[in-house]
Every structure is written in structure tokens, then in C-alpha cells.
Amino acid sequence: MTDNTSWASPGGYSPESGAPAPNAGGYAPAPGAVPPASGWTPPPKPGLIPLRPIEFGTVLGASFQVLRRNPRPTFGAALLLNALVVFISTGISTVIVVSGLERASRASLSDSDTIFAGTIALTLVATLLAVGISIVAQALLQGVISIEVSRATLGEKLTLRQLFEIGRGRWWALIGWTALLGVIILVAFAVLIGLSIGFFAFGDPIAIVGGIILLLVGILGLIVVTVWIATMLAFVPASIVIERLPIGAAVRRSWRLVRGAFWRILGTLLLITVMVNIAVSVVTTPIQLVATFAAPLVNPAGQIETDLTVFFALNLVVIGITAVVGAIGAVLTTAATSLLYIDRRMRTEGLDLELQRHVELRASGAAGADPYLTSP
DSSP, X not given: OOOOOOOOOTTSBOTTTOOBOOOTTSOOOOTTOOOOOOOOOOOOOOSSSOXXXXXXXXXXXXXXXXXXXXXXXXXXXXXXXXXXXXXXXXXXXXXXXXXXXXXHHHSOHHHHXXXXXXXXXXXXXXXXXXXXXXXXXXXXXXXXXXXXXXXXXXXXXXXXXHXXXXXXXXXXXHHHHHHHHHHHHHHHHHHHHHHHHHHHHTOOHHHHHHHHHHHHHHHHHHHHHHHHHHHHTTTHHHHHHHSOOOHHHHHHHHHHHHTTOHHHHHHHHHHHHHHHHHHHHHHHXXXXXXXXXXXXXXXXXXXXXXXXHXXXXXXXXXHHHHHHHHHHHHHHXXXXXXXXXXXXXXXXXXXXXXXXXXXXXXXXXXXXXXXXXXXX
């Protein structure tokens, strides 16, 4: 004997007929009555994070997931750019200094001063070149990771070329913003040092003490102001490349988003930065110590050629490891900043609803506009 009766949940609907079924007590809902809610449904998670405001644990976990989810355009780009900066800043400077000292040691006394001055000049040029390349690399990396986080949140997995294509037209603005920040910080420290030197020039003990106090208090004040401004402007890169805003509008945008959540954003970024720096120190410090003390052990006779060979070989290892660890740290900190930017827009503008709507439209086959460009 077969039972053809359709099953129905107590107080709910029949899954086959859609008609209301009586509950365990025999009560049947009136026709047209709304069925009871089956429970809370969490927001969808099509990609990197759930489409709702997120907490610190989600920010931290998603920052690491950025590396694992799409490593080529994230870790690969960071490693390439970071290695370029490290090799240029460390490698070229090391070659210039070592070759200059070697030539000075073999030259006559009259020529050694000229060689020494030329070495200093070349070192300064190499330093300026490294700073310029570092600014460009940092800006490009911030843009790439910001775009990757925004698209990964929607479940998209893009190549490095596609990420650069999305950011087309915004790269020079991002490079200009990064350079502007560097110039402002450099000018501020230069003014402080100039004022302190002015006190030292008097030669009076009281003036010297005043110069030292001014220098210490000024450095502490600049650090505090720099941290405050850097936090308030932390979302400028994301605003430039994700919302395609000009620099001035991006500055106002970041200031408005951070306001009201300053300590949460500062604490999150500071904690992640400290974690990254500790990890970098744990990995690189033992290798740097080995590189420092290995030459005398390998070459007890003190031959210059052997010392230079060992020095260059060990420093290449140190540079390579530093580039790898630095690339991981750069991705984590930039990804965390981008996630906080998206979180703040969710909390203050309802961006999560726009993202959910975009995901639903995409699932239905419709082409929707970029949800990040929606006006608040």
C-alpha cells in the first residue's frame, strides 16, 4: 500500500501543492494568510567577504585570503614591484659604495678625495632614483590590490592585465597622490631639522638644549600628526581607483568615511602593521646576522676578493627574502585598508544592498552598472 499524501511542515506549506497544511494542533491558517518566517537568512557571500558590515576577524582573514584566492595579480605583482625597489635601492647603492671604497683604497692620496666625493654623489643619485621608483611601485600596488579586493568581494577573479585595465586613467592620479604625501612629510621633517640647526648655530648651551628639546618634541609631534592624517586619508587610494574620483574629491571622501570610526580604523591598521613588521623581523633578522658574521668565518685569511664574493652572495639572499616577505606584508596591509573602506561604505551608505543587488542581477543574466560608482 502506497501513501500518496504530500508531506507538509507543521504550520507551513505543502512542498508539492503549495497549500497550507494543518499544524500539530489541528489549526490550519486562513486562506491568504502569510506563512510564518522560516528563520533569518544571512547575506550572501559570493566572493571574498559576506555582503554585510564586517568585523576585525573578517578583515584579518580576508586579507590573507586575498593572497590565496588570486595570487598572481596580488602576490606576484607585489613581489615584482617590491623586488624591483629592493634590488635598486640596496643593490645599486651597495655596488656604488663597495666599488668606490675599493678604488679609493687603491688610489693615491690626491685622487682618493675625488673618488670619495664621486661615490657620495652617485649614492645620492641612486637614492633619489630608488625613492622615485618606490613611489611609483607603492602607488601601483595600492591600486591593484584595491581593485582586486573590490572585484573579489563580488566573486570576480581577474588577471593582472584586467585589473590594470579597470584602473586605466587613474594611475597617474594615484602616483601623484603618493608623491605628494612623500613630499609633504619630507618638507615637514626638513623644516623641523632646519629650526633645530638654527638653535645649534648659536653655540650657547641653553640654545643647544632648546634645539634638542625642539627636535625631540617636534619629531614626536610630527609622528602623532602623521599617524592622524594618514588614518584620515587612508581611503584616498581606494577612492581614486574604485570610485574614479579626482584627488581633491578623494581626500574629502576619505575624510568623511573615516570620521566617526577613527579609532577602529587606526587600531585595525596599526595591529595588522605591527603583526606584519614582527613577522618580517623574525624572518629577516637571523639572515642579516648570518650575512654580517659569515664572511670572517668563511674567509679567515681576510682576502678582499673572497670577502666581496661572500658579501654579495649573502646580501643577494637577504634582498630576495626581504622582497618576498615585504611583498606579503604590502598585500596584507593594503588589502586590510581596502576592506575597511568597503566596510565603511556599507555602514554609512548601504553599499551592501547595492552589492547584493548587483550580484542578483548578474545571477539572472542582466548586466548591471558598477555598484561602487553608485552615489551615496
